Amino acid sequence: MEYEIKKVYEVIHSIDKKGSVESVLVTMGAVLAVFKENSSDMAQVIKSQDVIGKVQKKISELPIENNFKEVMIQEFNEIFTASHTNTLVSALLNFESVIQKNLLGEVFDNLIGIVGVNARELFITPDPINDIAINYLKSDQKVDFHDGTAGYGQTAIKFSQNTPEARLSLQEINPLAATVLRLRIYLNDIDGEVIIGDLIKNPGFIKDNKLIQYDRVFMAPPFAMRFRKDVYEKINEDPYGRFIYGTPPRSQGDSVFLSYGLSATKEDGKAAFLLPQGVLFRGGPEKEIRQRLIDLDLIEAVVALPSLLQPYTAVKPILLLCNKNKSEARKGKILMINAEDLADINKRETILKKDDINFINNIIINGKEVEELSVFVSKEEIRLAQLTPNSYVYKAQTQVNEFGKVTIEIRxxxxxxxxxxxxxxxxxxxxxxxxxxxxxxxxxxxxxxxxxxxxxxxxxxxxxxxxxxxxxxxxxxxxxxxxxxxxxxxxxxxxxxxxxxxxxxxxxxxxxxxxxxxxxxxxxxxxxxxxxxxxxxxxxxxxxxxxxxxxxxxxxxxxxxISIEEQRNIVEAYKAEQLTIKEELARLEERQKQLKLQAYESMGIDKAFTIL
CATH class of the missing domain: 3.90.220.20 (DNA methylase specificity domains)
Structure with a gap:
């Protein structure tokens, strides 16, 4: 399937004047949706003299909200002009072959996975991060799930697959990404709603002028977002009580999504946030927000992840796992997990293997303390609202220029x-x-x-x-x-x-x-x-x-x-020996120079140069 679907994508992408990955994904998703809704008469559509018009009409008849269909039709029309009728026919025939053997949702999900690996413009949460977050959030009960920065839905779709009775409420600011997400929900027969809009300026899930709360919440906002003045004013004048945990600075928007997500979490719910590591230690208002979360005992675990696991950025990512209904055994403390060194790194990518993911998941779910990897830290032990795991979990090793790698005997x-x-x-x-x-x-x-x-x-x-x-x-x-x-x-x-x-x-x-x-x-x-x-x-x-x-x-x-006299004795002995070594090194360097000159004389080239 991967070969055939990738081939169709590459052909369509080659005729797209904008060269937009998202445009091609929207168009291919719309065509797959047409196949789903009209499987019995697609053969007639392919044979039609007006195949472009027929497909366009079928898109307009899909049981999907009009604002998404408008996006689909616009992108479809921009790619498939009359001169590209044959390309459309070929694509439809290839689709027909692929979907006879595979589920439509799987076909589209696979396409996004294939394209996302190499497309810099697609910001997709990596599978290892999703596997850890979803394992923490999943439930065997019927739950409502919310992601206000849903993107193409990698996390939401996986959560639904791991929690069969999940209802998804998703928001995304980018109309093309939101349309791709809406198509995924439709093609996979998932119970969910997608809203296009700015989460901060225009939150989509409001009822009776209050923020709707959910059993499970996930947020993966753009790292270190800086807000425009008008957006920041909305935060300061928020009528929905979304930022009760504190108002972060305008220049660092990570904590805005953290506060929003926790406000959207029910009193017995869980939330997971993919954020840059800076959110764990920066001062000012962000420190005050962290302290409030610590005081309210909302943080269950912090997972420091390897650099470059999040593609195209060297900023270290972390998962902040929150629980408003902690078990008695985990109240008053936070599980710190330093997984920064677990990944395999090669020239092209950073890989967190399945065994390592399962290992991390086991630590989180079972609350395990593993030497040099994880430890529980009580609220009282947390210094200055400092939540970076490597402040509490570390290898007893250091790199010293003179000695190389050194192990420290802590005891x-x-x-x-x-x-x-x-x-x-x-x-x-x-x-x-x-x-x-x-x-x-x-x-x-x-x-x-x-x-x-x-x-x-x-x-x-x-x-x-x-x-x-x-x-x-x-x-x-x-x-x-x-x-x-x-x-x-x-x-x-x-x-x-x-x-x-x-x-x-x-x-x-x-x-x-x-x-x-x-x-x-x-x-x-x-x-x-x-x-x-x-x-x-x-x-x-x-x-x-x-x-x-x-x-x-x-x-x-x-x-x-030790006494000042002993200190000075140590220093004087060190300096005296250091001077002796320095003099000996100078003598050896001079001896090496003389040996080279002797060698040049033996070569017969000593008269060919003069040392000034």
């Missing part, structure tokens, strides 16, 4: 006497320097990431700035003996500021650390470079695009505290 680490860094130092933040303030004769110089090389700062090459609003500039000013630690990005850079130059500021990519009397700066830098500290940094960095170590987490870093 041994817990036995070491330590003191929080905040009790030993003063930590200050960097200055957010603007390029427009750069000036050759500026009063201030700012240390950037690129200015730190091999633990040193070249103060003579720093970019200078003229900063007019300098009322709080002293909080960013570096003093001699301060430690510079980069807090943004994957790699940690450290440097000891040894210059006595004044008016040097730290950029926002750094945290400045000023040691107290009990801590030697060089000892602390040596500790920062250790596998133990690197493991802590890895465990506490968050972010999807640029990872960041927060000052709050840096303050909590456990430091093995």
């Amino acid at each position: 041994a680490l817990e036995k070491i006497p330590t003191t929080q860094l905040s009790e030993l130092v003063e930590i200050y933040r960097g200055y957010n320097a603007s390029p427009k303030d750069e000036a050759e004769d500026g009063e201030y110089a700012v240390v950037k990431i690129s200015d730190v090389q091999e633990g040193k700062v070249d103060v003579d090459k720093l970019t200078r700035y003229s900063i007019k609003n300098n009322a709080k500039i002293d909080t960013n000013r570096i003093q001699q003996g301060d430690i510079l630690l980069s807090v943004r990005g994957v790699n940690r850079k450290t440097a000891l500021f040894i210059s006595n130059r004044e008016n040097v500021l730290l950029s926002q990519n750094f945290a400045g650390i000023r040691c107290g009397k009990l801590l030697d700066p060089e000892y602390l830098i040596l500790y920062f470079e250790s596998p133990v500290a690197q493991f802590y940094f890895d465990k506490h960095t968050v972010g999807s695009t640029i990872v960041t170590l927060s000052v709050k987490d840096l303050n909590k870093l456990p430091v093995p505290l």
Whole structure:
């Protein structure tokens, strides 16, 4: 079947002037619907002199809402002009052959699956994600299901197939995608309704001026959507009580759909949301929304999924699984699942195997704690509404430039006497320097990431700035003996500021650390470079695009505290041996150079060049 249906698609797509995948899908779905409704007389239609007109009329007579039929007829007419009558006849004959052996719904579903793999313009929820979400949401009871960002219906159709007595209420903003979805429901004989419209501006499922609630809800909105001003005003003035969990910022729309979906979930219902990982840790209003969901005990599990599992985006996806009627055993806690490393990755795609999907499903449904993969976290243990699973579930390993991959012995680490860094130092933040303030004769110089090389700062090459609003500039000013630690990005850079130059500021990519009397700066830098500290940094960095170590987490870093004299002895012994090694390396490099010159002399080419 796949070969025949793909061949028909490719032929029709080749004559579509717009080159639109959606247009071809709508047209092919409409033709399949005509076959379903007129199976007995399609042979006569194919033989007709006016085959295009006949099919168009049949489309207009389909038992489907007029707004969808208008879309079907428009797309059909744009593709099949009089000059392409033979193409239509060939397509109809191929369809006739295919549907004699297969169910119409399966034919259309297969076509969407085949096309969706390679079409960048089709944003289809990947099957592994659907398998996890649907396994969580499915029911053996009669349930109402709602998806307000339904797209082509991959999730809704699969949910219906796994929950036989499901009634679907679906909304989609894109008329072509909504028409494809409506055709799928018709061809698969599914009980459901599809509404075309903007979910935020014009919610389609309202009754008595209230949002209709459902047993099961799923949402997979576009990642990091930014709302226009008029749409955001609708959110702030919402008359339907859709955003009772909080109003997110205009620039990050993910939480809008989260709040909407939960508001549309019944008091004993479940909801699943496919969102970017940033929704789990961003601050401001989103943090307040997360805290409210934590306080109300609505989150049952958070699943961090592999990067690139969602095609054409490197943003890490997560599944947020919510339950308004948790079992007693799961109340007051959230199951954190870090599945980021489960996938097989090759050059073309990221694959989550069936066994891995079943493994994740088993963890979710049975509430299993698996070492380095899943753990229950109580509401009280959740720090600052931080919901990223890798903050709570992690492998006891880290990658250190000098040593490669290192395993951390957690139990041994817990036995070491330590003191929080905040009790030993003063930590200050960097200055957010603007390029427009750069000036050759500026009063201030700012240390950037690129200015730190091999633990040193070249103060003579720093970019200078003229900063007019300098009322709080002293909080960013570096003093001699301060430690510079980069807090943004994957790699940690450290440097000891040894210059006595004044008016040097730290950029926002750094945290400045000023040691107290009990801590030697060089000892602390040596500790920062250790596998133990690197493991802590890895465990506490968050972010999807640029990872960041927060000052709050840096303050909590456990430091093995010994006397200041012992610290200095360790540092001096290390520096002395380091100097010896450096001198030996220089001697060996010089010896290597001499060996090469001897080799060139033996070749007879030593007189052909002069070393300046």
